[in-house]
Amino acid sequence: MNAAHEVLALRARPRPASAPSAVLTLAWRALLKIKHVPFQLFDVTVTPIMFTLLFTFIFGGALAGTPRRYVQYLLPGVLVQTVLFITVYTGVGLNTDIHKGLYDRFRSLPMWQPAPLLGALAGDVFRYSVASALILIVGFILGFRPQGGATGVLLAVALVLTFSFALSWLWIIVGMLVRTPESVMTTSFVFLMPLTFASDIFVDLTTMPGWLQAVVGRNPVTYLASASRSLMHGQPAGRDVLWTLLASAVIVLAASPIAMRLYRKER
Amino acid sequence: MTNAIETTGLVKHFGATRALDGVDLRIRLGSVYGLLGPNGAGKTTAIRILATLLEPTAGRATVLGHDVVREAAAVRSKVSLTGQFASVDEDLSGQENLVLVGRLLGLSWRDAKRRASELLEAFGLAEAAGRQVQTYSGGERRRIDIAASLVAIPEILFLDEPTTGLDPRSRSQVWDLVRRIAAEGTTVLLTTQYLDEADRLADRMAVIDHGRVIAEGTSRELKASVGSNALHLRLVDAGRRAEAQRLVTRVLGNGVLPAGEPAEVAARLENAAQAAAVLSALSERGIEVAQFSVGDPSLDEVFLALTGRPTETTHTEAKR
Numbered sequence: 048m049n050a051a052h053e054v055l056a057l058r059a060r061p062r063p064a065s066a067p068s069a070v071l072t073l074a075w076r077a078l079l080k081i082k083h084v085p086f087q088l089f090d091v092t093v094t095p096i097m098f099t100l101l102f103t104f105i106f107g108g109a110l111a112g113t114p115r116r117y118v119q120y121l122l123p124g125v126l127v128q129t130v131l132f133i134t135v136y137t138g139v140g141l142n143t144d145i146h147k148g149l150y151d152r153f154r155s156l157p158m159w160q161p162a163p164l165l166g167a168l169a170g171d172v173f174r175y176s177v178a179s180a181l182i183l184i185v186g187f188i189l190g191f192r193p194q195g196g197a198t199g200v201l202l203a204v205a206l207v208l209t210f211s212f213a214l215s216w217l218w219i220i221v222g223m224l225v226r227t228p229e230s231v232m233t234t235s236f237v238f239l240m241p242l243t244f245a246s247d248i249f250v251d252l253t254t255m256p257g258w259l260q261a262v263v264g265r266n267p268v269t270y271l272a273s274a275s276r277s278l279m280h281g282q283p284a285g286r287d288v289l290w291t292l293l294a295s296a297v298i299v300l301a302a303s304p305i306a307m308r309l310y311r312k313e314r
Numbered sequence: 315m316t317n318a319i320e321t322t323g324l325v326k327h328f329g330a331t332r333a334l335d336g337v338d339l340r341i342r343l344g345s346v347y348g349l350l351g352p353n354g355a356g357k358t359t360a361i362r363i364l365a366t367l368l369e370p371t372a373g374r375a376t377v378l379g380h381d382v383v384r385e386a387a388a389v390r391s392k393v394s395l396t397g398q399f400a401s402v403d404e405d406l407s408g409q410e411n412l413v414l415v416g417r418l419l420g421l422s423w424r425d426a427k428r429r430a431s432e433l434l435e436a437f438g439l440a441e442a443a444g445r446q447v448q449t450y451s452g453g454e455r456r457r458i459d460i461a462a463s464l465v466a467i468p469e470i471l472f473l474d475e476p477t478t479g480l481d482p483r484s485r486s487q488v489w490d491l492v493r494r495i496a497a498e499g500t501t502v503l504l505t506t507q508y509l510d511e512a513d514r515l516a517d518r519m520a521v522i523d524h525g526r527v528i529a530e531g532t533s534r535e536l537k538a539s540v541g542s543n544a545l546h547l548r549l550v551d552a553g554r555r556a557e558a559q560r561l562v563t564r565v566l567g568n569g570v571l572p573a574g575e576p577a578e579v580a581a582r583l584e585n586a587a588q589a590a591a592v593l594s595a596l597s598e599r600g601i602e603v604a605q606f607s608v609g610d611p612s613l614d615e616v617f618l619a620l621t622g623r624p625t626e627t628t629h630t631e632a633k634r
Contacts, residue, residue, distance in 0.1 A: 053432075054432050054433060054435075054436040055436070055464065055467060055494055055495050055498045055500075056467065056498050056499075057467050057469065057498050057499040057500055058467060060391065060392075060419065060466040060467070060468075061419055061420040061421055061425075061466060062420045063391065063418070063419055063420045064417060064418050064419065064420045068417070068420075069417075069418055072414060072417040072418055073414075073418075075414075075417075076403065076406065076410075076414055079405075079406055079410055080403070080405045080406065083405050083406065083407075083446055084405050144403075147399060147404070148397045148398070148399035148401055149401065149402070149403055151362075151365075151367055151395065151397045151399075151401060152395070152397070152401040152402070152415075152462065153418075154366075154367055155365045155366060155367060155390055155393070155394070155395040156390065156415070156418050156419065157387060157390040157391035157419070158418050158419075162418075
């Protein structure tokens with residue numbers, strides 16, 4: 048009882064964590080969750096392997112003569128598509144936490160308010176990196192040989208992660224607006240499906256009818272896929288990289304204030 | 315400043331629903347205060363406004379002198395909330411949850427870990443420390459929720475239905491914790507549907523119904539407002555209750571108190587001698603009495619007398 052006396056005694060509270068420290072702590076939480084629920088990594092391991100194998104072997108012969116030749120074109124794009132698909136789980140995870148009441152605790156703590164969202168995103172970027180690494184490994188096994196070398200590959204992955212981070216803000220908004228994790232999933236894929244398939248991930252832009260080229264050519268995912276292909280194969284990518292970064296910046300600048308307002312708003 | 319919490323005309327609308335309809339509260343520093351009422355009465359809304367999670371539609375609330383809307387950050391630095399639902403991460407272990415909160419509150423890793431062990435020890439959770447919270451029993455769950463609110467001891471602790479769904483042993487453990495926390499100087503505001511809980515823990519309480527405070531005071535005052543003496547009878551045959559109630563009304567010359575259980579009859583007495591008159595009238599009519607007592611009215615009866623409806627607890631007991 049004497050010990051308990053000390054434990055519960057009212058005393059001065061410490062000064063709340065700084066913004067970066069709060070974000071890092073919440074990123075630590077995201078990694079702990081992966082440690083405790085390794086199944087969480089299922090979607091970032093199985094999906095990438097499955098997508099890479101499926102698309103390479105199903106489309107490879109028809110589109111490029113052999114799967115091995117096709118994988119040179121496809122791999123940077125399938126990396127983009129797979130990682131973008133995984134970004135949806137950001138919204139799903141957030142929705143679950145909110146509905147369980149955990150965010151009530153976070154919101155009532157004296158800390159920098161965006162920290163829980165940024166911390167969750169930091170954990171997600173780790174998951175995106177795991178997925179990227181796996182896709183590259185499967186690609187190498189299938190004969191993918193990037194001409195841009197390690198630097199090109201790393202730059203491409205960094206660009207994909209940047210755009211994924213930006214896109215995740217949209218799913219954060221969805222995650223706060225809809226009621227169940229399942230509807231976060233459905234709603235997000237309604238946007239994500241056309242966004243990834245109406246791009247040059249699978250086939251070259253020039254093979255499409257003119258009107259479609261006009262649409263697909265302006266899809267930010269096309270810029271991202273073209274940029275990562277060019278980077279990995281050591282070709283000039285400046286314009287596509289710039290457009291991708293610009294699109295990422297626009298998404299973050301537009302979506303994060305909305306996300307923060309929703310976060311602070313009552314539920 | 316003697317009041318920890320003051321609200322004036324607090325109103326909260328959710329669309330067409332008036333969750334709070336003008337609530338005035340004065341809660342003294344260092345006290346345990348109970349918000350008592352059935353489901354949907356507005357208790358949780360009130361506590362969420364005070365913990366800065368909701369903004370009131372109208373009216374004003376201050377916590378330790380800080381306005382909950384304009385000075386939300388100042389309020390958050392002095393209070394802790396244990397919500398009705400999960401307020402810890404179920405995927406993480408109990409120890410990790412407490413370290414997480416400690417870090418967010420600004421403790422170093424070392425201090426956060428030391429504080430976590432202290433709390434786990436004090437809350438009887440040392441054995442469960444390494445397990446994921448989702449494997450915890452209801453009582454352990456509640457204790458880790460409360461522990462997470464005490465990583466830094468708050469000046470005010472909000473507990474939203476701290477014992478709902480707990481078995482009797484876990485309930486009394488939580489009660490014991492609340493008493494220990496209050497004894498150290500933290501002001502506690504708790505909501506409850508259980509009248510005996512408010513009776514045991516709270517220095518003062520407000521009875522809330524449909525977003526309004528319908529009674530306020532100490533448990534003794536609330537009981538006195540219904541009548542100082544009450545007669546409780548339990549009949550052998552519940553089927554004869556209506557008959558017994560008519561008889562009691564005739565003997566006492568005033569209305570019976572609404573009673574929760576089917577075989578129960580309760581009535582206000584002016585003096586103890588009236589009890590004898592009631593009993594003999596009943597036995598003359600051949601209505602057998604299994605049990606009787608004269609004493610303070612229970613808080614269930616207070617609630618019934620104030621609202622004309624039984625509380626949630628009496629509902630469920632009546633069904634059993």
